[in-house]
Amino acid sequence: MIETTTAAAQSADAVAAEAAAKKHAHEMNKLSKRLHRQVGQAIADFNMIEDGDKVMVCLSGGKDSYSLLDILINLKERAPIKFDIVAVNLDQKQPGFPEDVLPTYLKSRGVDFHIEEQDTYSIVKRLVPEGKTTCSLCSRLRRGILYRVAGELGATKIALGHHRDDIVTTLMLNMFFGSRMKGMPPKLVSDDGKNVVIRPLAYVRESDLQRWADHREFPIIPCNLCGSQPNLQRATVKAMLQDWDRRFPGRVDNMFTAMGNIVTSHMMDRSLFPFETIKATGAPVQDGDIAFDEEEHCGTSAPAPASVIRLVRDDEQE
Ligand code: SF4
Numbered sequence: 264m265i266e267t268t269t270a271a272a273q274s275a276d277a278v279a280a281e282a283a284a285k286k287h288a289h290e291m292n293k294l295s296k297r298l299h300r301q302v303g304q305a306i307a308d309f310n311m312i313e314d315g316d317k318v319m320v321c322l323s324g325g326k327d328s329y330s331l332l333d334i335l336i337n338l339k340e341r342a343p344i345k346f347d348i349v350a351v352n353l354d355q356k357q358p359g360f361p362e363d364v365l366p367t368y369l370k371s372r373g374v375d376f377h378i379e380e381q382d383t384y385s386i387v388k389r390l391v392p393e394g395k396t397t398c399s400l401c402s403r404l405r406r407g408i409l410y411r412v413a414g415e416l417g418a419t420k421i422a423l424g425h426h427r428d429d430i431v432t433t434l435m436l437n438m439f440f441g442s443r444m445k446g447m448p449p450k451l452v453s454d455d456g457k458n459v460v461i462r463p464l465a466y467v468r469e470s471d472l473q474r475w476a477d478h479r480e481f482p483i484i485p486c487n488l489c490g491s492q493p494n495l496q497r498a499t500v501k502a503m504l505q506d507w508d509r510r511f512p513g514r515v516d517n518m519f520t521a522m523g524n525i526v527t528s529h530m531m532d533r534s535l536f537p538f539e540t541i542k543a544t545g546a547p548v549q550d551g552d553i554a555f556d557e558e559e560h561c562g563t564s565a566p567a568p569a570s571v572i573r574l575v576r577d578d579e580q581e
Pocket residue numbers: 397398399401402486489490491
């Protein structure tokens with residue numbers, strides 16, 4: 264009797280485990296499709312990669328850059344255009360940096376790669392007083408080195424692993440601390456004018472990248488080897504956005520979408536809109552101001568759909 268009960272329990276466990284494995288595989292399949300679709304869409308929308316390009320993927324060893332490389336390798340196989348990929352890691356000689364991890368991984372993926380060894384760690388430690396944040400000098404040094412390496416490798420594009428949440432966080436930081444509405448573009452020319460920098464993960468959520476990295480079991484290299492204090496302002500804004508997204512799902516998505524949907528006539532930048540020449544013409548203007556109306560989406564986390572607004576206005580007129 265006891266044996267029968269135990270066997271039944273084991274069989275129920277096996278069924279439950281199989282169901283859980285199936286569910287997980289289904290979810291990962293959905294996630295994979297979403298990630299590849301979003302990256303492909305961003306590449307197409309901003310014409311990030313063109314036929315014949317050599318894309319230098321900057322690989323730090325974190326979840327974002329591993330995912331970027333992984334997805335680009337897969338998209339390369341199916342793309343209607345031909346492009347090459349070279350992964351580049353900058354070994355900054357931080358204490359405890361595990362030198363073998365990236366070469367081992369990259370060899371296993373069969374991708375071209377280059378490890379650039381430059382002891383920026385010592386330079387930063389020497390020049391930045393103890394207790395001060397080292398990130399700004401460190402990233403300036405890293406940027407210069409990566410631009411040079413891109414030239415030496417004949418790369419035509421430099422791909423970085425910034426994602427949707429980085430982009431919205433940067434917008435907030437620039438507004439809060441820089442008094443500018445400036446985000447992080449999906450594609451730009453580098454400040455030395457010699458490189459085109461692309462961010463193919465621009466449409467991707469950070470939480471999806473975390474799940475993908477866990478699923479793919481990338482050999483993550485910790486990002487605190489330099490011993491620098493985390494950027495508190497960035498961490499604070501990120502926590503604020505995460506809290507908003509929890510309490511008002513869709514808010515960060517809406518903010519991100521808004522960055523590609525700017526109505527310059529309703530902002531205050533005189534270099535973008537000729538306010539000084541505005542005159543009433545007497546003819547209706549489709550996008551003219553509705554200065555005395557309440558905002559339709561007041562109190563909701565997302566703008567009301569146009570159809571809803573139309574219905575409400577029709578009701579008011581009856
Ligand atoms: S966290 Fe360390 S390695 Fe990263 S930018 Fe800052 S100083 Fe450089």
